[in-house]
Amino acid sequence: MPASPADATYDIAVLGAGPAGLAAAAAAGRGGAHVVLLDGGPRVGGQFWRHRQGDSGRGHRHWSTVERLRAAVPDFRPGQAVWHVERTGNGFTVHTATNTLACRKMIIATGAYDRQLPFPGWTLPGVFTAGGAQALLKGHGVTAGRRVVVAGTGPFLLPVATGLAHAGAQVVGVFEAGAPTAFARHPRVLAANPGKLAEGAWYAAALARHRIPFRTRHAVIAADGEGEVEAVTVARVDSQWRIVPGSARRIACDTLAVGYGFTPQLEIPLQLGCAAELGLDGSLIACADERQRSSVPGVYLAGEVCGVGGAELSLVEGELAGLHAAGVTPDRRLVRRRATLRAFAAALHATYPVQSGWQEWLAEDTQVCRCEEVSAGAIRRTITELGASDPRSVKLLARPGMGLCQGRVCGHAVACLTGEPTAAALQGIATRPIAQPVTLGSLAPHPTLEEK
Amino acid sequence: MTFRFGDREIAVEPGQSIGAALLAAGYRSWRTTRHDGAPRGIFCGIGVCFDCLVTVNGRPNQRACVTEAHPGDRVEPQEGTGHAGLAC
Numbered sequence: 383m384p385a386s387p388a389d390a391t392y393d394i395a396v397l398g399a400g401p402a403g404l405a406a407a408a409a410a411g412r413g414g415a416h417v418v419l420l421d422g423g424p425r426v427g428g429q430f431w432r433h434r435q436g437d438s439g440r441g442h443r444h445w446s447t448v449e450r451l452r453a454a455v456p457d458f459r460p461g462q463a464v465w466h467v468e469r470t471g472n473g474f475t476v477h478t479a480t481n482t483l484a485c486r487k488m489i490i491a492t493g494a495y496d497r498q499l500p501f502p503g504w505t506l507p508g509v510f511t512a513g514g515a516q517a518l519l520k521g522h523g524v525t526a527g528r529r530v531v532v533a534g535t536g537p538f539l540l541p542v543a544t545g546l547a548h549a550g551a552q553v554v555g556v557f558e559a560g561a562p563t564a565f566a567r568h569p570r571v572l573a574a575n576p577g578k579l580a581e582g583a584w585y586a587a588a589l590a591r592h593r594i595p596f597r598t599r600h601a602v603i604a605a606d607g608e609g610e611v612e613a614v615t616v617a618r619v620d621s622q623w624r625i626v627p628g629s630a631r632r633i634a635c636d637t638l639a640v641g642y643g644f645t646p647q648l649e650i651p652l653q654l655g656c657a658a659e660l661g662l663d664g665s666l667i668a669c670a671d672e673r674q675r676s677s678v679p680g681v682y683l684a685g686e687v688c689g690v691g692g693a694e695l696s697l698v699e700g701e702l703a704g705l706h707a708a709g710v711t712p713d714r715r716l717v718r719r720r721a722t723l724r725a726f727a728a729a730l731h732a733t734y735p736v737q738s739g740w741q742e743w744l745a746e747d748t749q750v751c752r753c754e755e756v757s758a759g760a761i762r763r764t765i766t767e768l769g770a771s772d773p774r775s776v777k778l779l780a781r782p783g784m785g786l787c788q789g790r791v792c793g794h795a796v797a798c799l800t801g802e803p804t805a806a807a808l809q810g811i812a813t814r815p816i817a818q819p820v821t822l823g824s825l826a827p828h829p830t831l832e833e834k
Numbered sequence: 835m836t837f838r839f840g841d842r843e844i845a846v847e848p849g850q851s852i853g854a855a856l857l858a859a860g861y862r863s864w865r866t867t868r869h870d871g872a873p874r875g876i877f878c879g880i881g882v883c884f885d886c887l888v889t890v891n892g893r894p895n896q897r898a899c900v901t902e903a904h905p906g907d908r909v910e911p912q913e914g915t916g917h918a919g920l921a922c
Contacts, residue, residue, distance in 0.1 A: 422881070424849065424902065429880065435849030495882045507863035507875035514899070521849065526876075609873050610862045656875025661854030752877070752885060755869045786884035791877075819895075830895075 394647040394707050395476050395485035397464055397650060399429020400614065401447075401693040402685025405493035405700030406707070410489070412773070418483065421478070422463030422818065426452050428493055429513060430693040432521040442520075453603050465818040467650055472607045473680065474654075479824045487680045489703045490651055490695070494644035494686035497665065499740045500750045500758070500795050502604040502642070508611030512542045512641030518658070525551045527637025531614050533557040534641040536734045540585035542639055547592035554635055556589065557616055559623055559642075560734045568729035575726045577798035603630065603743040605638055613639050623739030642736050644690045645794060649817030651687060653811065654678050659805050661689045662731040665794070666808040672717075674703035682707050691727035698723060699777025741799060751792040753785020761799050773797045774810035779781040788814050837907035839864075846903040852853045853879075853886045853898030854907075864898070864911040871914070884903060 396407040397423035407419040427433055431448050439445030452458070452549075462478040473486040496511035503509070508527060510518075512534055515526040529552045532543040540557055547553045565572070589596050597616075603625060604615040608747050618629035639761040652658065656730040657677035661667035667678055670688035675681070684703040685696035698720045725792055744750070746759035764779040766771040773796045774783060782796045785791025789796070793811045797803035836843040839856065846855040853876045856864060863873035877885040881900035888909050890896045894916025901917050903909075 434847075434861075441913075495878065496878060505872065505874065507873055510876060511878045511883075513875060517879040518854055518857065518876070522850045524850075524854045524858045526857070609876075752874075752883065755867055755872075786887075787882060791883050 392416055392483065392485040394418075394487045394489060394704075395420060395474070395482055395483065396489045396491060396704075396818050397456060397476075398428065398491035398493055399423070399426040399460075400491060400493050400684070400685065400696065401430055401698035402493070402687075402700035402703075403428070403489070404448070404451040406491055406682075406684050406704035407458075407491045408451045409701040409704030409710075410708040411454060411456075411704075413705055413710040415456060416640050417455065418485070418592065418746070419458045420462040420464060420478065421458070421460055424460045426455075426458060426460075428437060429495075429517065430696075432517055434521060434523060434817050444693075463818040464650060465816050465820045465824075467654055469654060469678070478819070478822055483673065487707050489682040489684055489707055490646040490676075490687055491684045491700060491703075492650060492687055494646045494665075494690055495790065496641040497643045497645045497736075497794055498640070498791055499642050499736070499743075500748055500792070501602065501743045501804045502612070502741070502745050502748045503606050503614075504612045505752055506605055506607055507609070508607065508636055509605055509638045510638065512538060512639045513644075515639035516542050516545060516636075519545050519549055519555065525549045526639060527635070528552060529558060529635045530637040530639060531555055531557065531602060531616075531633060531635045532639045533559075533600075533614075533616075534643075535560045535736065536641070537562075537582070537585075537640060537730065538644075540582075543594055544585055544588040544592065544640075546639070547588075547594060551715075552639075553594045554633055555595040555597060556605065556614070557602055558596065558598045559601040559619055559737075559740075561598050561621070562733060563598075565729060565733045568732070571725050573730040577824040578726055587684070601740070601743070602638060602640060607754075611636060611638055617798065619739060621737070623737040624742055625739075637799075643734065644686060645790070646687045648812055649814050651676060651681070651683065652813045653683055653815065653817065656681060656683070658810070660803075663734075664691055664736055665690065666805060666812055672698075673706040674699055676731040689724075689727065690731075691724060693724040695720065695727060738798065750795050751782035751785060751789075753782075753787050753791075756780050756782040756792075758799065761796060765800060770800065770806050771805050772810060773800045773803075776800050777811060782812050835903075835905045835906065837903045837909055839909045840911065844903075844909075846905075850903060851899055852888060852890065852896075852901050852903045852907070852909055855903055856898060864914045866911075868914045887916065889916055 519742040613717040684699040785815040863875040886898040
């Protein structure tokens, strides 16, 4: 039986041990709360500080911050992917595959994963998400390939390309579909974030040092090969990402790392009924107020779940969420820092929008849903022949998003193919009553953390 | 430290996932899809996409990218649902 919230062991459970969750747990603990920090992975750090066992921290940015925060959180539980959270009388019951625990408040900091756009050949082995290539390198010490093309949109492509080059891969080119020079339209934001400018300059120098060509308004529109990637097709695209006729060329490579921004991981907030909206980057995000509170009493949000903004913003939001949840009034400087970093994130999202022209890259038989192997043609037929008008209807008629990943990978694309994606449309395919794979054995009653 | 993949011994470092070790050993794919029988390997690398499924010690549908390898594990490539052995 789940523990009753009356004898809840924890004041606050923090979900996710990336920058936001670590900062939240440390701040709440400092504020006097009894805190538990849960993560599905084996170590703290999340995607940003993904590291190997015994990692010295060399090659990680701001590693001393991880060490400081980790030391401030005595109760960290790895390998605890949360698949469901129930609201109870005066708190919450949190279910993981092996445990159940009760808490009065929650801070959700479950982060984000790469947002993908389909294109012919993207299911071939050798095509990786940009974050996947980065995770293999940082978390496992393995380079995804020897001759690599990096493509997509957004500043994240830069650390991926330079990281692979530094590890010895030959990075043939970085193809950015957007036009980063648009960032110059935000001079005040840039002036307020000098560190970010220096970071950009550092990556530009690293690309030059490794002789990696960086092409804007260029996209990988196809990958091909016999059983695995042998080449990609790169084309120039216009401001709407339509292919410029005659500009396509084939580049031999064994690996493609591709990503078009990020999708926040919202299973738990949506399970709990937290209000969500369309973020500035077109992703569904959970709504947080100035105290990082969601619309559900007792549920706080921090980091990418309430709008993708990077590790530095996540740290600030996490600290604010932790302090507020523990009933401590935060320093005004921290609140101002959040505003500055959010303005920077907003300028980035305005600079790197995903444009709809990618839909022209698809052939009739291009798979959009990798799990259920549903083609673009099959999806379009549900709209033109069967009258589907929202992604959920498309899902019910043609099965995209019904496979093992539950639409995490194809959800954004399916929503775009159905029309201009709205918050309601995205929510219709992002709501998952079970957030993580779970065995039937785990669904049967199991001991609580306290009983163990 | 090694685990067994088919009839090969694969070297693995502590904390490394089965998928990362397979990549390092030169494998690009180790699963075929249910409908088309198409080859798949690691795509997302962080446990989101379920493309890199393997059978580990007889249990099918394990995500190679997030499943840490243990010495002596028996890992098999996965065809389709991975339940062919159930004869149903």
